[in-house]
Amino acid sequence: MGVSGSGKTTLGLQLSENLGLEFYDGDHFHSKSNIDKMSAGNPLTDEDRFEWLESINEAAQKLVASKTSGIFACSALKEKYRILLSKNIENEIVFLYLKGTKEVIQARMNARKGHFMPSQLLDSQFKTLEEPQNALEIDLTKSPAEMMQETLEKINLSEFGLVGLGVMGKSLARNLANNGFQISLFNRFVEDKEVSIAEKFIDSHEELKTAKGFEDLEKFCKSLQTPRKIFLMIKAGVETDEFIEKIKPYLQKGDILIDGGNSHFKDTKKRMDYLAENDLHFIGTGVSGGEEGALRGPSIMPSGNAAAYKNIERFLNKIAAIDKNGGSCCTYIGADGSGHFIKMVHNGVEYAEMQLIAEVYALLRYKNGLNPDEISEIFHNWNGGQLKSYLLEITAKILTKKEKGKWLVDLILDQAGNKGTGNWTTVTATELGIPATLITSALFARYVSTVREKYESIPSNTENESKNLNFRIIEKAYALARMVNHQQGFGLIKTASDAYNWSLNLSEIARIWTNGCIIRSTLMEDIQIYFETTADLFEVSEIKQQIIDFKGDLKCFCLSALQAELPIPCMLSANDYINSLNQNINTANIIQAQRDFFGAHTYQRRDAEGGKFFHTIWE
Numbered sequence: 001m002g003v004s005g006s007g008k009t010t011l012g013l014q015l016s017e018n019l020g021l022e023f024y025d026g027d028h029f030h031s032k033s034n035i036d037k038m039s040a041g042n043p044l045t046d047e048d049r050f051e052w053l054e055s056i057n058e059a060a061q062k063l064v065a066s067k068t069s070g071i072f073a074c075s076a077l078k079e080k081y082r083i084l085l086s087k088n089i090e091n092e093i094v095f096l097y098l099k100g101t102k103e104v105i106q107a108r109m110n111a112r113k114g115h116f117m118p119s120q121l122l123d124s125q126f127k128t129l130e131e132p133q134n135a136l137e138i139d140l141t142k143s144p145a146e147m148m149q150e151t152l153e154k155i156n157l158s159e160f161g162l163v164g165l166g167v168m169g170k171s172l173a174r175n176l177a178n179n180g181f182q183i184s185l186f187n188r189f190v191e192d193k194e195v196s197i198a199e200k201f202i203d204s205h206e207e208l209k210t211a212k213g214f215e216d217l218e219k220f221c222k223s224l225q226t227p228r229k230i231f232l233m234i235k236a237g238v239e240t241d242e243f244i245e246k247i248k249p250y251l252q253k254g255d256i257l258i259d260g261g262n263s264h265f266k267d268t269k270k271r272m273d274y275l276a277e278n279d280l281h282f283i284g285t286g287v288s289g290g291e292e293g294a295l296r297g298p299s300i301m302p303s304g305n306a307a308a309y310k311n312i313e314r315f316l317n318k319i320a321a322i323d324k325n326g327g328s329c330c331t332y333i334g335a336d337g338s339g340h341f342i343k344m345v346h347n348g349v350e351y352a353e354m355q356l357i358a359e360v361y362a363l364l365r366y367k368n369g370l371n372p373d374e375i376s377e378i379f380h381n382w383n384g385g386q387l388k389s390y391l392l393e394i395t396a397k398i399l400t401k402k403e404k405g406k407w408l409v410d411l412i413l414d415q416a417g418n419k420g421t422g423n424w425t426t427v428t429a430t431e432l433g434i435p436a437t438l439i440t441s442a443l444f445a446r447y448v449s450t451v452r453e454k455y456e457s458i459p460s461n462t463e464n465e466s467k468n469l470n471f472r473i474i475e476k477a478y479a480l481a482r483m484v485n486h487q488q489g490f491g492l493i494k495t496a497s498d499a500y501n502w503s504l505n506l507s508e509i510a511r512i513w514t515n516g517c518i519i520r521s522t523l524m525e526d527i528q529i530y531f532e533t534t535a536d537l538f539e540v541s542e543i544k545q546q547i548i549d550f551k552g553d554l555k556c557f558c559l560s561a562l563q564a565e566l567p568i569p570c571m572l573s574a575n576d577y578i579n580s581l582n583q584n585i586n587t588a589n590i591i592q593a594q595r596d597f598f599g600a601h602t603y604q605r606r607d608a609e610g611g612k613f614f615h616t617i618w619e
């Protein structure tokens, strides 16, 4: 592609000969009326071009269907033309853009005879030209032989690079290859450790046979088409900064680093600003789905420079999970580190979702006296209805797993680990003033599990215990607590969106969380729809009604668990949160009075207008 006179036919014919592929001159696909129009010196309109581009695309599609390739010379000046040309063959098509100045081309045009396009139309061609972001650029001032050499080298380069072949990186690499992308893979070499990790990994997977493996960073970068698109799937934190320093010397203007690790959103913004000083792009990307999701389709949450994102969109869209309407579970989230921010909140909500299931399990096991198989059965049944979620599904499976006749869960040490995202969510919620009480409780529950070992077990005293709760009550209590968790989590996202001017689309975020990620659920599908008309789940009439209907069940759950002396921090938190929303019960007034008493912090009055502040001499 390129403006008329850029030498497309010359290069195309040479490539055709060299590669043994058929050459197709785009001009031959024009209708007679288009040719007449151009010959009369009139530029074509978009309508004129539409049919023409479609017929080229049809011819290209036929080649792909018959598993052959071909070379097409076509000006394809606008992005929408290129989209049309790529229809249904987005992953098969490579655009070569013959780039040069108007002056150089003008000189060539003037020297040319017998072409139906008068050279004065070049001006309009340059006006129309929208330079492609995704094409391989060929410098047309070079000689035809040099241009061909450059093309052959560039065509052989990988279109996407991935760094870090740990659990997630390996799965993502296979996912990219399964989707037909030509990739280069890099894993560092550490002295006295395994050598040629990338190459060995490639050799052990059939789908990676066209991938290239490296442990030399310079060679890895040189193996990539520019602008380079490099996905980092490495340890988050200082390791990411160190790696950026190492790779930076091999990058050039316009290259794009995509950080798929669980980085802190504020670090992502800093890295973006730092790399922008060298005209390098940094896209912070949340990825959820674990090892299996990364292989089969994760939920992907990219943010940062929107134009740079356009360059990587097709890769990410293709490897992401698919929602129930066939959409990709990847969407551009917004500016700065908003992608990593929502991934952080996702993980916070995930903490609470996991803890709620653990608390329901506790009640069923220690109060109702069911065994793990029986609890699994109940979870399995719930998973067939409105409570369907990935986490409930896997917990039902976990509970039936046995080793030598014993339930595996009973053999697992009762100490929960964490990698810090729950902590970040809690800190951020406190910074933004959002009561994410379930996330915080779930995080602290994990902390408690690691410190309680040093305390002597306190004997239980369960006199006055009431009877067991029926499963329907437990189910409704659990459903309501989940609504509170989601309301708080999305409330945190909404507040951050306002505070940081991100204009986040809550419904779209919920949509990309309906599949691929760990907190996918039927509730998330409903939430996607609710957020089309509201920014607060508790304003949705269905949810308001369920709060009223299920409130008593949640209270019964808590009472029953408290009587049995079970730790249920998230359920209690949900119950407390709902109680706190009751406008008829006042406690914050006491706090305000105390603050005014000891610190003259003032207070506002119900009986005064205009938000006036008062101070009382209390003694």
Ligand code: NDP
Binding pocket: 163, 164, 165, 166, 167, 168, 169, 187, 188, 189, 190, 233, 234, 235, 236, 239, 240, 242, 243, 260, 261, 262, 263, 287, 288, 289, 290, 291
């Ligand atoms: P692993 O520990 O399995 O892999 C870490 C990778 O990072 C390895 O390839 C490792 O190389 C590389 N690495 C570590 N330190 C450096 C360094 N200083 N320079 C270059 N490379 C380095 O982790 P995961 O694959 O599980 O996770 C990778 C990232 O993805 C993390 O940021 C994680 O938080 C995030 N993530 C993880 C998810 C999961 O479910 N596991 C889900 C979503 C995101 P080497 O083998 O040489 O040590």
